[in-house]
Amino acid sequence: MPPTPKVSKTKKDTHDKNTxxxxxxxxxxxxxxxxxxxxxxxxxxxxxxxxxxxxSASIKKxxxxxxxxxxxxxxxxACSRLCPSGTDVADIIRAERDRVAYFRSFPYSLFDIWEKLGQERGIKAVSFLEKISALLRDFQNAVPLAKAPFLSNLNLYIHSFPGTISRCKVDERAKRAKVLLFCGCMQNHVFPDTAAKIAAILDWELEIPENQVCCGLPAYSxxxxxxxxSFAKKNLDIFLNRQADIILTGCAxxxxxxxxxxxLFGIQTPTYKHATKIATRVMEFSQFMARYQANTGARKNGSIAIQIPCHQRYGLDSERSLITVAQRFLLPDQPLTTLGCCGLGxxxxxxxxxxSKNIFEQNIASKTGCFTLEKTGPVFTTCSGCLLRLRHAFETLAKEEDSAPRAYHLVDLMVHNKENPKG
Ligand code: SF4
Ligand code: SF4
Known part of the structure; x- marks a missing residue:
């Protein structure tokens, strides 16, 4: 019998909301x-x-x-999860954005261009944009895009943790399950090494279905x-056909x-039932490792920090699993620094x-000691968007200060420890 994945609740649906x-x-x-x-x-x-x-009615104009x-x-x-009255302000804002065409269409004009260009030409185009934005530096207030925190030298931020892939044992329950890997567009286009490492590091078979597309989060937000x-439907067609026990993803x-x-679907429709079936089987990488990792590998000698993505903390309610997995790589007396929102969104x-820059400075830079001489060690995260933001910001800081931490995906903690047990 394959294991029954811990059935987590799907995000509360919003059909009955009385706004x-x-x-x-x-x-x-x-x-x-x-x-x-x-x-x-x-x-x-x-x-x-x-x-x-x-x-406010008077504000509509x-x-x-x-x-x-x-x-x-x-x-x-955070507001959807923590408001004591259950007022889901994030959802109200999404509905308002849907009403304003400016928001509805914006991310996908960029996204479509990236999809058409492909990774290599996409990165070249971004580098070109960065050169233009440098020329526009004097006009940054007039051209907000020129100050975008990640639209610069994207190719610089695609680097891997030193170390080689070696197998990391998972317990027998996970080996008996049929596990499919959902990559997401950032891991398809920007960090393909993350999905490849997850597939390579785990000591059992998992399938990476072809033709999967973006999860739809940029559009949803x-x-x-x-x-x-339409993104959800395309993915559902692919994943439902494979009858998986667990849908594993490296991105919170x-x-x-x-x-x-x-x-996203009417509660009475078959698609709603299909989406619910898949939603109850999804596990983010640290949730999976906290539950099924059989050995922890060597403990790390040196401090590390973990950045807890907002979607992990408030959307999945699984901050604990990320902390649990990271602690397995620390000696008992070593503190673990936890960091919050990176400000990307x-x-x-x-x-x-x-x-966005202020949020980064408050939640990340001050705690990693970027502005002091104390350093926290490498920072690990589980969200591809946060990873991009951290890498860009740390590279920028490293140019301005003497040094800055480096950021990696959580899977790199395992790669590193297997290769360099002493740290
Ligand atoms: S930033 Fe977060 S907490 Fe603030 S309104 Fe938006 S979703 Fe709510
Ligand atoms: S009840 Fe209103 S003021 Fe209080 S947390 Fe919720 S949204 Fe904020």
């Missing part, structure tokens, strides 16, 4: 956990402020204000629901999106480069 009812208790709890408000304390940018702004306010959301899900639906944000697939960082 006309005022659910906000004005308690202000969200002011303490919204990364945007924490970095930019203006009431309108808090979940409470956004909620009341969007409910003030499109510029609405655009600016709904762009200032990372879609981190941007409110482009029909686009997100993809795992969160797959769990959200049911909310997809297109959030394009629309709000300064706030």
């Amino acid at each position: 006309s009812k005022d659910t906000c208790a004005r308690c202000g709890a969200c002011l303490s956990f919204c990364p945007v408000y924490q970095s930019h304390p203006i009431e309108r940018f808090s979940p409470r402020g956004k909620y009341f702004l969007l409910r 003030r499109q510029r204000l609405i655009k600016e306010t709904i762009a200032a959301c990372l879609q981190c899900g 941007q409110g482009a629901m029909s686009r997100a639906r 944000s993809c795992a969160y999106m797959i769990k959200s697939w049911p909310s 997809g297109t959030f960082s394009l629309f709000n480069p300064d706030i």
Whole structure:
């Protein structure tokens, strides 16, 4: 009998949400956990402020204000998860973005170009854009894209942890399961080594289905629901045909999106049932390792930090599994530094480069000691978007300061320890 994967709940579906009812208790709890408000304390940018702004009838005509306010959301899900009254402000913002064509269409004009170009030409195009943006440096306030935190020298950020792949044992229950690997577009195009390492490091067979496409998260976050639906459907066709016990993914944000697939379809439709079936089988890499990893390999000699992606913390509610796996590689007396939101949030960082930078400095740079002489050691994460953001920011810091940490996917912690047991 294959193991029964721990059935996690799918993201609560939003079909029954009654948006006309005022659910906000004005308690202000969200002011303490919204990364945007924490970095930019203006009431309108808090979940409470956004909620009341969007409910105000008189504001409907003030499109510029609405655009600016709904762009200032990372879609981190903290408000959806932690609001004591259950007011899902992130969901309200997605609905509003869906209403405004500017948001609905934006990410996919870029995404489509990337898909057409392919990885190699895509990276060349990004490098070219970076040169243009350097020329535009004096006009950065007029051209916000020129300050985008990752649109520069993308090819510099594709590097691997030193070490070679060696097998990492998983327990017998996992070996009896049929496991499919979902890569996601970032691991297809930007970090193909991550999916390859996951496939190579685990001591059992897993299948990587061909023709899988983006999980749909960039579209979903941007409110482009029909686009997100079409991505989900394409993937469902591929994954349902294979009757998997576990859908494993190396990206916490993809795992969160797959769990959200049911909310894209009418509750009575067959597609909703199919999406629910897949959503209950998805496991993010650290969840899988926390549950099924049979040996831990050597312990690491030296400190490390883990960055907990927002979708892991609030969307999957599985921050603990990432901490558990990382602790297996530390000696008992070694502290583990945990870091929070990196400030990327997809297109959030394009629309709000300064706030994004502030969030990075508050949550990552100050804690890794980038601005002091103390260093935390390498930083490991489980989200491809966060990884891109961390690598870019650390490379930039390394040029300005003497040194800065380097960022890797969690799987690299295992590669490194197998190869260099002493650290
Ligand atoms: S959105 Fe939730 S947490 Fe924020 S003020 Fe309203 S009830 Fe409180
Ligand atoms: S999703 Fe995150 S960034 Fe957006 S309003 Fe909620 S807490 Fe703030």
